[in-house]
Amino acid sequence: MKKKRALYFLLPALLFILGGIYAVEPGWYARASRSSLCLQEERSLPAGHYVGNGILVKLDPYLATPRARQMEVTFPAGTVLEDVTLNTTNGAVVNLNNCILRRVAFKMTSRGSFNLTGCALEDCYVTHDKGVFRRSNGVAFTIEDLYGEVGPPMLNMTECVVAGSTLASPFLCGMTAKRCTFVSCVQESYPTDGSQRSTRFFECLFDNTKFTGTDVLLTTSQCRFTQCECLDVLSRTAANFVVTPVVLKLAWEKGNPELPDKTVNGKVVFEKISASFAAGCSQAHQWDGSHLKVASLPDTGATPQQLQQVWKLIDMSSAVANANNNAPAAPQGAAPAGNNAVITGTAAAAGVSFKSRINQVNGLLISQLSSGGEAGQVTRMNLAALPSLGESPSTLKFNQDVGESMSKALNEVSKFSQLRHGGWPVGHSLEIGFEDKYIGKDGPSAAVACALLLEAALTGKKWDPA
Numbered sequence: 001m002k003k004k005r006a007l008y009f010l011l012p013a014l015l016f017i018l019g020g021i022y023a024v025e026p027g028w029y030a031r032a033s034r035s036s037l038c039l040q041e042e043r044s045l046p047a048g049h050y051v052g053n054g055i056l057v058k059l060d061p062y063l064a065t066p067r068a069r070q071m072e073v074t075f076p077a078g079t080v081l082e083d084v085t086l087n088t089t090n091g092a093v094v095n096l097n098n099c100i101l102r103r104v105a106f107k108m109t110s111r112g113s114f115n116l117t118g119c120a121l122e123d124c125y126v127t128h129d130k131g132v133f134r135r136s137n138g139v140a141f142t143i144e145d146l147y148g149e150v151g152p153p154m155l156n157m158t159e160c161v162v163a164g165s166t167l168a169s170p171f172l173c174g175m176t177a178k179r180c181t182f183v184s185c186v187q188e189s190y191p192t193d194g195s196q197r198s199t200r201f202f203e204c205l206f207d208n209t210k211f212t213g214t215d216v217l218l219t220t221s222q223c224r225f226t227q228c229e230c231l232d233v234l235s236r237t238a239a240n241f242v243v244t245p246v247v248l249k250l251a252w253e254k255g256n257p258e259l260p261d262k263t264v265n266g267k268v269v270f271e272k273i274s275a276s277f278a279a280g281c282s283q284a285h286q287w288d289g290s291h292l293k294v295a296s297l298p299d300t301g302a303t304p305q306q307l308q309q310v311w312k313l314i315d316m317s318s319a320v321a322n323a324n325n326n327a328p329a330a331p332q333g334a335a336p337a338g339n340n341a342v343i344t345g346t347a348a349a350a351g352v353s354f355k356s357r358i359n360q361v362n363g364l365l366i367s368q369l370s371s372g373g374e375a376g377q378v379t380r381m382n383l384a385a386l387p388s389l390g391e392s393p394s395t396l397k398f399n400q401d402v403g404e405s406m407s408k409a410l411n412e413v414s415k416f417s418q419l420r421h422g423g424w425p426v427g428h429s430l431e432i433g434f435e436d437k438y439i440g441k442d443g444p445s446a447a448v449a450c451a452l453l454l455e456a457a458l459t460g461k462k463w464d465p466a
Contacts, residue, residue, distance in 0.1 A: 038319035052084025088112030108153035189213025205280025251275035348423035355460030383453035403442020
C-alpha cells in the first residue's frame with residue numbers, strides 16, 4: 001500500500017519534469033466515433049444548424065476531386081455547428097464568423113488554418129495531430145522540426161467567448177487569441193511555449209481557468225486572470241526549459257495559489273499588477289456552468305441538418321484512392337519521371353563537419369496555364385543533411401523526380417560547392433526537397449536556391465526567409 005501511495009505522489013512530479021500535466025480530453029470527444037470523412041471540393045455552406053454526430057472531417061486540397069492547390073471554406077454569421085471534429089492540412093483554411101460552436105474539436109495539423117471571429121465556443125476542444133510524421137528515410141520528425149520545415153498550424157481567434165473548453169498548448173496548436181474571454185477552461189502547457197516565448201494571448205480575460213503549467217503563462221500579454229489556477233507555479237520544475245530568467249507581469253486576482261515572488265528555480269519572476277486595463281471579449285455573455293449564451297449570437301432554433309448529407313463528404317479511404325488515381329499529369333516541359341541521380345562528393349579534410357543539418361530557402365515555381373499564360377507560386381525548398389553513411393563520401397540528390405535541366409544545374413552546383421570548400425564532410429546523405437510534392441519541376445534557375453542551401457549547410461549561415 002505504501003508503494004502505491006508513493007507512486008501516486010511521484011507521478012505528478014514526473015509529468016512536470018516532462019513538461020506539464022496534460023488535461024484529459026473531453027468525454028464527448030473520447031466517445032465520438034470520429035469516422036474519417038473528407039470534403040471533396042471547396043464548398044461553403046449557408047447559415048444554418050449543422051450536426052456532425054461525432055465524425056471527423058478532413059479538409060485537404062490534395063484530396064479534393066479534382067486535386068486543388070488550395071481550399072478555403074467559410075461558415076457565415078448565424079451558423080450553429082455541433083458534434084464534429086475539423087482537421088485542416090496542406091494549406092486548407094476554415095473561416096468561422098459569428099458562429100455558435102458546441103462540442104467542436106479543432107485538430108491542428110501542419111499547414112492547416114482556422115480563423116474564428118466573434119464566435120461562441122461551448123465545450124469545445126483544441127488539440128493537435130499526435131501522429132508520428134517521418135522523413136523520406138524513415139526518421140521521425142520532432143514537432144519543432146516538423147513545424148519549422150513544413151509549416152506550423154494556425155488557429156486565430158478574435159473577439160470570441162470560450163467556455164468549458166479544453167485547449168492544448170498554443171505552440172503545438174499554433175493558437176493566438178486577441179480580446180477573447182475564456183471561462184471555466186483548461187489550458188495545457190508545453191515546454192516550447194516558455195522556451196520560445198512569444199505572445200499568443202493578447203488582451204484576453206481568463207476567468208476560473210486552470211493552467212497546467214507556468215510555460216503557457218509566459219505567452220500572455222496584457223491579460224487578466226480571475227480565480228485561476230496554475231498547477232505547477234510552486235514546483236521547482238516550473239518553466240524549467242526557459243533559458244534566460246524572465247519577469248512576468250500578471251493581473252492575477254484571487255488565484256489558486258497566490259503567485260510567489262518567483263519560481264523555485266528562479267526561471268520566472270512574478271510581478272503582480274493592478275487589473276485597471278480592459279481585457280476580454282466585448283460581447284455580453286452568460287455561462288451557467290453548462291450552457292453559454294452570447295447576446296449578439298441568438299440560437300435561432302433552425303432545424304438541425306446532418307453535416308455529412310449537406311456537405312459533399314466521402315470516406316477517407318475512397319478520397320485517398322481517388323487522389324492517387326486522379327493525380328494530375330505533368331504539364332508540358334515538366335520533369336520526366338526517374339530523373340533524380342545521386343551525386344557523390346569528394347571528402348573534405350578530416351574533422352570538418354556540416355554546420356547546419358536543416359536549411360530552407362524560398363523558390364519560385366512557374367506553371368503553364370491551360371490558357372497559354374504562366375503563373376508563379378512560391379514554394380519552400382529544404383535541404384536535410386542526414387548522417388547515415390558512416391565514413392563514406394557524402395551524397396547529394398533531389399528527393400523527388402526533376403527535369404533534366406534541374407538535374408544538370410544541381411551537378412554544376414555540387415562542383416562549385418566542393419571547389420569552394422575543398423570537398424564535403426563525409427558520412428551524410430544530402431537531400432533537397434520541395435514543399436509542393438505534386439507538380440513537375442525543371443529549369444536551371446533552381447541552381448541559385450540549391451547553392452544557397454548547400455552554403456547554409458556547410459557554413460551555418462541562415463538566409464532571410466523573406
